[in-house]
Amino acid sequence: MTKFFDKIAKIPRLGVGISGEFGSANKGIEACLLQENYPELVHFFEYGGDLDRGLDEHVRRWASTGLPTTYHFLDINIEERIDLTSDWLVETIEMAKEINATWLCGDAGRWHFGRRERGHQMLMPPILCMDSVLESVDNIRQIQEQSALCCLPENPPSVVYLGEMHILEYFAEIAERADCGILLDCAHLAIFQHSRNLAPLTGFDNFPFERVIEMHIAGGVLKETNGYQYIDDDHSPEPLESTWQILKYVIERAKNLRAIVYECEHNAAEECLDNFIKLNEMFPCKIETPKLTVK
Amino acid sequence: MSYHTLQHLTVRLLFDEKFVKFVYEDPDSALLGLDLSKEEKAQLLAIDSRAWSYDSLRRLRTMRSLVEEFKASTTLVLAETRQLAFLDKFFSSPQFHDSIQKRGSMGLAFAEYLSEKFRQKELKTPQLADVLRLESLMARCRREFQKIRVTPLPKTLKDDLRIKFVPGADVGAFQANTVLTIQKIEKYLFEVNLMPAMVLCDDAPRLMDLPAVETKKKSYLMCVPAANGVSLIDIEKSDYLVLIEARSSLTIHQAIERAMASGITKSIAQEIIARALEEQTLHLV
The missing domain is CATH 3.90.930 (Outer Surface Protein A; domain 3)
Structure with a gap:
């Protein structure tokens, strides 16, 4: 058994969670409030953070309840060795530990072009080639070593993907070589398959399902630019049919799956409740609520 | 490694439709000097060229962050040229492409773009030279x-x-008078920000009576x-x-x-x- 499987064996199932980032609770769904009202539907909070904005009051409030959190980075180019600076590592680990994050995760490609500075933010997928795999592996290993937390790379969304590999092959290679888990974003995978005219479940042969620890699901919409059709990852309430299809297929096979995040925080809570119920049916989580003691 | 070159190139393509056209029409010239393998070039050209322009607001969003940092300089430029296109052309400029391909700073490249336009006398507002130098100094210090x-x-x-x-x-x-000029511009921007749509009116406040350049x-x-x-x-x-x-x-x-x-x-x-x-x-x- 590798170090990763040792670690993951000790991590309990987190259940179904909701995402958020700096200030998102002020504009969309407030995770704390949703959890208070629907404790059976929302079990953990995934905070999307970057060094520039840090932690917000809302995630600190969630963390203070003792309910689980995960830390999703929004500012590191995993496929670029030069981008992983010691400052980034130290400060990110500090933030993740401050909210008692169970693990680190995030889109593994590029969150910015060039150096990390204002105006450079733009999420781009990795170039799907072996050189990029190897550089990503180095960075993930270093993050895992220094943080002592699992680091789960996520397949990013895009309209354009370059490189000769299928995105599932790319992430399978990373996971095996870095001895890490995978965050499989079903909506992003549906986008990738559409961009290459592939069926939603293409590429799962030889895929290490046992390394899928977390999954994301979110709404998307088919758009067109100058007659060119693509799926926009707009995080609207309703996931596409192909996204559901991927989720169902992988849940049945990912025996170490610990968490599913419904990325819906920009919508109204009532638009998302049905899908929270559906996700909990597909991936039930029995959480022991802390018992009140009266002196 | 060449995949980094490819990654930088995708950013340039996502920002600049003119460059997309150049790459697809004459790839040998457009990609000359870039460390790309034959296979990478082929992968790039296999992408439907229309896909690069899917985000029609990318340039404007990015310009907003540049304008925030070079607030006074860009206000002087817009007051003089009355053309948003003047700023927008930055994304097709050699300064922009060079900064992306070499993993440089887009903000500093933007300052250089404006500075060159001033040197070439395409921009003539006399206050611009030192206002831009001061904003560039601060931008450089922020990055360092x-x-x-x-x-x-x-x-x-x-x-x-x-x-x-x-x-x-x-x-x-x-x-x-450089700081005084910037203060005057900030006051003007504060006023128009109270009701941005007022800039559409003929009687909207204009940026006038800037402090003279003290030689x-x-x-x-x-x-x-x-x-x-x-x-x-x-x-x-x-x-x-x-x-x-x-x-x-x-x-x-x-x-x-x-x-x-x-x-x-x-x-x-x-x-x-x-x-x-x-x-x-x-x-x-």
Whole structure:
């Protein structure tokens, strides 16, 4: 058994969670409030953070309840060795530990072009080639070593993907070589398959399902630019049919799956409740609520 | 590695439709000199060219962040040209493409783009030169700023010790009305921000009566790291003349000698250096 499987064996199932980032609770769904009202539907909070904005009051409030959190980075180019600076590592680990994050995760490609500075933010997928795999592996290993937390790379969304590999092959290679888990974003995978005219479940042969620890699901919409059709990852309430299809297929096979995040925080809570119920049916989580003691 | 080249290239394609056209029509010329394999070129050209332009607001969104940093300069440019396109053309400029392909700073490339337009007399507002230089100084300092562990000062500063600006600190000399001009622009922007749609009106406030460029008098400013980035402080001419030498590492002795050559007395130069070290504008290297 590798170090990763040792670690993951000790991590309990987190259940179904909701995402958020700096200030998102002020504009969309407030995770704390949703959890208070629907404790059976929302079990953990995934905070999307970057060094520039840090932690917000809302995630600190969630963390203070003792309910689980995960830390999703929004500012590191995993496929670029030069981008992983010691400052980034130290400060990110500090933030993740401050909210008692169970693990680190995030889109593994590029969150910015060039150096990390204002105006450079733009999420781009990795170039799907072996050189990029190897550089990503180095960075993930270093993050895992220094943080002592699992680091789960996520397949990013895009309209354009370059490189000769299928995105599932790319992430399978990373996971095996870095001895890490995978965050499989079903909506992003549906986008990738559409961009290459592939069926939603293409590429799962030889895929290490046992390394899928977390999954994301979110709404998307088919758009067109100058007659060119693509799926926009707009995080609207309703996931596409192909996204559901991927989720169902992988849940049945990912025996170490610990968490599913419904990325819906920009919508109204009532638009998302049905899908929270559906996700909990597909991936039930029995959480022991802390018992009140009266002196 | 060539996949990094490919990644930089995708950014340029996502920003610049003219460049997309060039790459698809004449790939050999457009991609000349780039470290790309045949396979990578083929992968790139296999992408439907229409896919690159899916985000029609990308340039405007990015311009917003550039405008935030070069607020006064861009206001002067727009007041003069009355064309948003003038700023937008930055994304098709050699400065933009070069900064992306070489993993440079887009903000500093934007400053260079405007500066070149001024040098070429495509921009003529006389206040622009120093306003842009000052905003560029601050932009550069923001990027250079990094927390460092400053070496504790010894009880006696021997003159063979080497000194340098801490990252994010620098000095500049500007025509005396530069700050006043920026303040005037900020006041104007504050007014129009109260109701942005007013710029559509013929009787909307206009940016007028800017302070004249003071050709003889100068103001001396120092940019220093602050809690939230960098801040500017007024300094004396003597401070400027001494401290500007510390842009690159040199001994205290050399700094004093150079200051004396500019007419500063030895004791004043020593005092300025000691104070800057105590305030951690300079550090021992």
